[in-house]
Amino acid sequence: MFDSRTTLAWSQDEHGVPAAVCKDCAVRQDSLCGTLGDQDLSALHKLGRRRHLHRGEAIAWAGEESRDCANILSGILKVSALTHDGREQIVGLLYPSDFVGQPFMGSFDFTVTALGDAEVCIFPRSDFERFLSTRNHLTQALLRRTFDTLSDARKRMLLLGRQSASERIADFLLQMLDRTGGCSASAGGPVTFDLPLSRGAIADVLGLTIETVSRQMTKLKIAGVIGLPGGRTVTIVKREELRHVANAA
Amino acid sequence: MFDSRTTLAWSQDEHGVPAAVCKDCAVRQDSLCGTLGDQDLSALHKLGRRRHLHRGEAIAWAGEESRDCANILSGILKVSALTHDGREQIVGLLYPSDFVGQPFMGSFDFTVTALGDAEVCIFPRSDFERFLSTRNHLTQALLRRTFDTLSDARKRMLLLGRQSASERIADFLLQMLDRTGGCSASAGGPVTFDLPLSRGAIADVLGLTIETVSRQMTKLKIAGVIGLPGGRTVTIVKREELRHVANAA
DNA sequence: CGACTGTTTGATATATATCAATAAGAGTGG
DNA sequence: CCACTCTTATTGATATATATCAAACAGTCG
Numbered sequence: 267m268f269d270s271r272t273t274l275a276w277s278q279d280e281h282g283v284p285a286a287v288c289k290d291c292a293v294r295q296d297s298l299c300g301t302l303g304d305q306d307l308s309a310l311h312k313l314g315r316r317r318h319l320h321r322g323e324a325i326a327w328a329g330e331e332s333r334d335c336a337n338i339l340s341g342i343l344k345v346s347a348l349t350h351d352g353r354e355q356i357v358g359l360l361y362p363s364d365f366v367g368q369p370f371m372g373s374f375d376f377t378v379t380a381l382g383d384a385e386v387c388i389f390p391r392s393d394f395e396r397f398l399s400t401r402n403h404l405t406q407a408l409l410r411r412t413f414d415t416l417s418d419a420r421k422r423m424l425l426l427g428r429q430s431a432s433e434r435i436a437d438f439l440l441q442m443l444d445r446t447g448g449c450s451a452s453a454g455g456p457v458t459f460d461l462p463l464s465r466g467a468i469a470d471v472l473g474l475t476i477e478t479v480s481r482q483m484t485k486l487k488i489a490g491v492i493g494l495p496g497g498r499t500v501t502i503v504k505r506e507e508l509r510h511v512a513n514a515a
Numbered sequence: 516m517f518d519s520r521t522t523l524a525w526s527q528d529e530h531g532v533p534a535a536v537c538k539d540c541a542v543r544q545d546s547l548c549g550t551l552g553d554q555d556l557s558a559l560h561k562l563g564r565r566r567h568l569h570r571g572e573a574i575a576w577a578g579e580e581s582r583d584c585a586n587i588l589s590g591i592l593k594v595s596a597l598t599h600d601g602r603e604q605i606v607g608l609l610y611p612s613d614f615v616g617q618p619f620m621g622s623f624d625f626t627v628t629a630l631g632d633a634e635v636c637i638f639p640r641s642d643f644e645r646f647l648s649t650r651n652h653l654t655q656a657l658l659r660r661t662f663d664t665l666s667d668a669r670k671r672m673l674l675l676g677r678q679s680a681s682e683r684i685a686d687f688l689l690q691m692l693d694r695t696g697g698c699s700a701s702a703g704g705p706v707t708f709d710l711p712l713s714r715g716a717i718a719d720v721l722g723l724t725i726e727t728v729s730r731q732m733t734k735l736k737i738a739g740v741i742g743l744p745g746g747r748t749v750t751i752v753k754r755e756e757l758r759h760v761a762n763a764a
Numbered sequence: 765c766g767a768c769t770g771t772t773t774g775a776t777a778t779a780t781a782t783c784a785a786t787a788a789g790a791g792t793g794g
Numbered sequence: 795c796c797a798c799t800c801t802t803a804t805t806g807a808t809a810t811a812t813a814t815c816a817a818a819c820a821g822t823c824g
Contacts, residue, residue, distance in 0.1 A: 347673040348661040350762065353672025355600040357669035366673050368662045372653055406619055413660045417608045418626050419668040420606035422597040427604040427673035427722025431780070465803060475781060480804055497789080497803095505690060513599065551795080679814070708790065724813060729772055746771095 275508050291387075296363035297337045301407045313393040319343075325388070334373035335367030335394045341384020342504065345376045348471065356470040357419065361445065365411055369395045399471040426473045433456060433481040434472040436512035439492065440448070443502055457505070461498040484512070540636075542557035546586045550656045551698045559715040562642040564760070574637070576614065581623035584616030591631020591711050594625045595719065605719040606666065610694065614660055618644045630716060634714045654731075683721040684731040685761035688741065692751055706754070710747040735760070 276320050288311050296299060299307060319325065319341065326332055339390045345358035348413065360366055369376055369391060372440060389397075398405050403483045425434055448459035463471070491508050493501035502508060537543060537556050548556060568574065568590065574579055577596065587609050606625060609615055617623055620638060638646075647654050658732035674683055697708035712720070718728045735741045740757050742750035751757060 298563070345669070348668060349669040349673065349677055355673040357672045365800080369661050371658050376669060399651065402648065402654055405651060405654045406648070409654060409658045409661060410619050412658065412665060413620050416661060416665045416668060419665060419672060420594070420596060420625060423606045423668060423675055424604040425671055426672055428598055428602040465800095477782085477805085478780060481780095484804075510570065713769095725771080726773085726814085727812060730812095733772075 276473040278486050291339070293339055293363035298365050298407055298411065299337065301404060301450040302314070306401065306404075310389075310397055313397060314387050314389045315384050317388050319384040319386060321380060321382050323351060324379045325386065326374050326376070328375055329373065330375045332368060332373060333391055334388050335365070335369060335391050336386040337364050337492060338364045338366065339385040339387055342381045343378050343384060344381055344416065344470075345378050347376055351509065355471045355473060356467065357422075358415065359471070365408065367394070369398055369408070381463065405452070407494065418469055431472075431474055431478050431482050431487070432511055434474065435486070436508050438468060438472060438503075439486075439502065440502065440512055442500075444507075448502070455499050456494075458493075458499060458501040458505045461500055464498070519725075540588070542586060542588055542612035542617060547614050547653070547656055548586065549662065550653060554655075555650065556673050559646055562646060563636050566635050566637050568633040568635060570629055570631050573626055573628045574635065575623050575627040577624055577626045578622065580621060581617060582640055583637050584614070584618060584640050585635040585637040587611050587613045587615065588634040588636055591630045592627050592633060593630055593716065593719075596625055602748050603719045604722060605716065606671075607664065608720070614657065616640060616643070618657070630712065632731055637718050674763075675729070679759055680721075680727050681734070682730050683723065684728065684735070686763055687721055688735075688749065689750065689754075689757060689761055691749075692720055692754075697751070705742070705750050705752045707742075707744075707748060707750040710749055713747070734752040 282335075288294060288299065288307050291299070297308065302310060317336075318337070325334065325336065325343075340362050343366065344356045346354055346356045347358065348354050359376070362482040366378055366386070399409070425437060426470075431435070442461055443457060443459065446456040446459040448464070450457040461468070465476050465479050468474075469476045472479065483492070483494060486508070487494050489507075491502075491504045491511070493503055495501065537548065537560050539549070540546075543549060548559065551559060558584075565588070566574075566585075569581045574583065589611050592609040592615065593605045594609065595603055595605045597603050609627070615627055619763040634756060647657070649667065666716070678686070692706060692708065693711055695708040695711070697706040710717070714725050714728050717723075718725045721728065730742060732741070735757070736743050738756075740751075740760070742752055744750065
């Protein structure tokens with residue numbers, strides 16, 4: 267495994283910035299670290315280390331003391347809740363540059379699992395709390411992120427409580443389109459991209475069953491709104507029509 | 516209307532603490548203000564004013580620039596989202612001592628409305644932001660509150676996505692029991708309290724219809740788990756049985 | 765008392781879950 | 795490169811929970 271602290275030993279520039287690691291970090295600008303100056307970045311860097319997560323591996327468990335915080339470098343993680351009889355609801359998705367963890371909070375009520383292979387930049391929670399305590403602007407940045415996450419969660423509450431299966435699927439596809447960007451042959455034309463989630467995971471995000479997800483997708487395919495070339499690939503053919511089906515707020 | 520600033524003029528103790536207002540404030544200890552010392556409390560007090568809200572009155576509107584932050588003094592407010600065709604989902608309930616608003620965030624995507632008459636201690640957002648900026652411990656306290664709110668929202672996502680109507684109702688009743696405390700004739704015996712929400716509001720919280728809420732309640736009554744003496748009054752007869760029905764995480 | 769709002773109850777419709785089978789990929793090892 | 799297993803996805807038949815439509819029934823406030 268790649269250990270960032272080792273790298274620090276042999277490569278940092280005159281400001282003490284860990285050159286080979288944070289400066290080259292793909293998510294540096296978009297992550298919480300983006301607000302940090304060189305000095306602080308270097309200090310934070312010393313607290314963290316990179317870690318690879320295999321598909322299905324967890325970094326936080328519902329009900330347990332939360333030991334770490336992390337920035338996502340690559341891959342997608344799910345935040346999920348379970349009923350005691352095993353039904354699952356995915357209550358959040360974490361993408362590269364997203365922050366995981368709850369500084370200043372003892373326990374965390376959800377499980378965080380890598381949906382595919384992933385890489386994270388991980389910090390012991392107590393170290394991270396100490397780091398935050400003397401940097402109000404960073405606490406503020408985290409607060410802003412948390413408000414955003416809360417708004418997302420609440421929007422999905424509307425989805426789960428009040429929208430039909432077709433609305434949920436359309437909404438989900440549009441969100442995925444925004445996320446991935448996708449690839450289009452001609453401007454304004456059909457856009458193709460791969461869903462980063464299995465049908466089962468989509469069902470757990472949308473509060474549906476696998477079968478309903480599948481059926482709604484083929485319904486959209488038959489209607490000519492999307493294409494399903496196979497696997498997890500989707501083509502958005504009529505984006506406006508899809509937006510119309512989504513019908514959201 | 517009662518203006519707290521007027522009070523400040525004629526009653527504060529030697530530390531500059533607004534005696535008749537903040538010191539006597541019913542929610543002082545439980546609210547965000549609870550973390551403040553006398554100096555800071557006095558400074559914050561100057562920024563805010565009390566405001567009475569009539570039943571149905573809103574203090575924030577979805578999609579609009581959020582002008583204010585506030586502490587709830589009395590009453591219950593709802594945070595709600597609407598689909599464009601008018602279906603409503605209540606995505607949060609605010610009780611006395613709860614904080615409303617999103618400092619450092621321009622817009623707010625939900626509407627906040629008083630369910631009954633209510634009183635709030637309201638601050639212009641920009642003033643409150645300036646106040647927070649120089650007080651890291653307060654920013655931290657707000658961050659902790661926001662994490663709690665997020666956890667609540669996510670737990671309700673599990674409820675909305677994966678639980679049956681009877682589970683939702685049982686869960687809701689237990690939460691209300693915890694909130695209100697209720698009143699019991701004998702320890703461990705039946706507990707009676709008034710629901711602060713109409714059937715319609717309960718339906719909007721739980722993602723159900725009024726009729727389903729009503730039916731599930733009478734089902735619990737017939738089963739002898741609860742009593743419904745009339746109006747919004749509920750008696751919890753078999754708390755363990757109710758917990759069993761709730762079946763939660 | 766009568767209009768009104770909120771609640772309960774009933775009959776029926778419908779969306780989605782459930783159960784079940786088939787099909788399509790994706791690895792794995794011979 | 796071809797079986798072989800495993801997982802994932804699609805499709806079908808049916809069940810069921812909850813929504814919808816509709817009416818009766820309280821409370822409440824003029």
